[in-house]
Amino acid sequence: MRWTVLDEQPLYQDEWLKIRLADVELPDGTRLAHRVIRTPPSAAAALTNDRGRVLLLWRHRFITDAWGWEIPCGKVEPGEDAMAAAAREAEEETGWRPGPLRPLVSIHPDNGISDSTHHVFAGSCVAHVGPRADPSESDRVEWIPLAGVPALIGRGQIRCGTTLTALLYLLATRAAGER
Amino acid sequence: MRWTVLDEQPLYQDEWLKIRLADVELPDGTRLAHRVIRTPPSAAAALTNDRGRVLLLWRHRFITDAWGWEIPCGKVEPGEDAMAAAAREAEEETGWRPGPLRPLVSIHPDNGISDSTHHVFAGSCVAHVGPRADPSESDRVEWIPLAGVPALIGRGQIRCGTTLTALLYLLATRAAGER
Numbered sequence: 508m509r510w511t512v513l514d515e516q517p518l519y520q521d522e523w524l525k526i527r528l529a530d531v532e533l534p535d536g537t538r539l540a541h542r543v544i545r546t547p548p549s550a551a552a553a554l555t556n557d558r559g560r561v562l563l564l565w566r567h568r569f570i571t572d573a574w575g576w577e578i579p580c581g582k583v584e585p586g587e588d589a590m591a592a593a594a595r596e597a598e599e600e601t602g603w604r605p606g607p608l609r610p611l612v613s614i615h616p617d618n619g620i621s622d623s624t625h626h627v628f629a630g631s632c633v634a635h636v637g638p639r640a641d642p643s644e645s646d647r648v649e650w651i652p653l654a655g656v657p658a659l660i661g662r663g664q665i666r667c668g669t670t671l672t673a674l675l676y677l678l679a680t681r682a683a684g685e686r
Numbered sequence: 687m688r689w690t691v692l693d694e695q696p697l698y699q700d701e702w703l704k705i706r707l708a709d710v711e712l713p714d715g716t717r718l719a720h721r722v723i724r725t726p727p728s729a730a731a732a733l734t735n736d737r738g739r740v741l742l743l744w745r746h747r748f749i750t751d752a753w754g755w756e757i758p759c760g761k762v763e764p765g766e767d768a769m770a771a772a773a774r775e776a777e778e779e780t781g782w783r784p785g786p787l788r789p790l791v792s793i794h795p796d797n798g799i800s801d802s803t804h805h806v807f808a809g810s811c812v813a814h815v816g817p818r819a820d821p822s823e824s825d826r827v828e829w830i831p832l833a834g835v836p837a838l839i840g841r842g843q844i845r846c847g848t849t850l851t852a853l854l855y856l857l858a859t860r861a862a863g864e865r
Contacts, residue, residue, distance in 0.1 A: 508825040510748045519698035519705060523721045524799070526698060526705060531748060533822045542702045543749050544723065546799060568797045569689045569710060570722050580798070612839060616795035616847035618747045619759070620703070620725060623796050625847070643712045646687040657858045660791060668795035668804070668847040675854035679836045 508534055515543065523547075544621035550592035551580035551627045553673040554605055561653050561674060562601055562632065564645035568667075576651065576659060577667045578674070579644075580625065589626040601648045602639035603632040612676055616668050625669045629677065653678055687713055694722065702726075723800035729771035730759035730806045732852040733784055740832050740853060741780055741811065743824035747846075755830065755838060756846045757853070758823075759804065768805040780827045781818035782811040791855055795847050804848045808856065832857055 514530040525545040532538055554562040563576040581596035583589050594605045608628035616623050639648065651659070656674045659665050665674070693709040704724040711717055733741040742755040760775035762768050773784045787807035795802050818827065830838070835853045838844050844853070 509746045567688045570801050571794045571797045614847045615750045615845045618750045622749050666794045668793045672850040
């Protein structure tokens with residue numbers, strides 16, 4: 508079922524993204540011109556405390572014109588380790604410093620069109636280091652009960668795909684651990 | 687905290703996507719040139735049976751060069767209702783005809799760069815209508831136990847963001863219903 512990429516040509520390119528046109532052959536011989544977005548990976552941090560709460564930002568996204576709860580997330584800088592990027596973004600955006608992180612899940616958010624990859628790490632915080640360096644990312648930062656996440660989703664208050672996966676996966680693996 | 691979009695200019699456009707350059711003002715007055723990808727919405731179907739199994743495709747994605755389990759998903763055609771698109775894609779890709787669907791969750795998979803929206807619907811199937819019309823989408827189609835999803839994620843066998851969210855949300859809301 509693997510599709511064969513016969514050729515890939517640039518359509519548009521800048522420092523943030525590359526749009527390519529792939530010449531693809533399907534298993535039945537059909538040839539297809541397929542758009543491909545290539546963009547650098549991102550890293551995110553799902554940080555919990557010992558009272559079952561997770562550190563979230565309430566923010567507006569101008570691209571989708573939507574408000575919602577999100578975990579801290581940002582681009583991995585060139586040469587930067589993804590786990591270090593997750594810790595850096597978390598501290599910049601929340602003012603909380605994470606302790607040791609562990610890989611939770613790596614997500615392809617939109618794999619039909621883009622090679623975007625979001626590496627999500629989990630852990631807890633060691634300190635509140637003061638006002639966040641990057642307050643433009645959110646209206647407020649709060650510790651929200653993980654158990655209340657499905658209800659927040661039902662009310663349309665979490666729309667960010669990577670946040671949805673991270674919180675629901677934490678919830679599923681915690682529930683399994685409690686059984 | 688809302689960012690103000692002062693202007694948006696086209697950088698690249700074809701029938702599948704539009705790349706725009708937004709001139710954005712942050713709350714502290716900073717001006718930012720921000721790339722925006724605009725692309726049509728997609729619809730997906732999470733279909734379960736009465737034995738706690740979910741209908742999944744095992745497929746390769748050439749863009750990410752990764753194999754994984756996915757729910758059926760595809761573009762909503764111009765003028766098409768998202769729920770109808772989810773039912774159509776499910777039948778084309780699996781050979782199973784869904785019964786009545788209900789909205790499960792709408793996801794912004796990559797809202798830092800793209801306005802892509804994935805509308806996910808849930809339901810069950812009424813019939814196996816024969817060989818799938820679009821076999822190029824996957825190697826095989828299987829009914830997989832929903833309870834085994836966290837273990838599959840742990841083994842890296844589910845990477846598609848929308849599939850992760852849909853399956854984990856079904857699992858969380860089922861678990862809540864069983865309590």
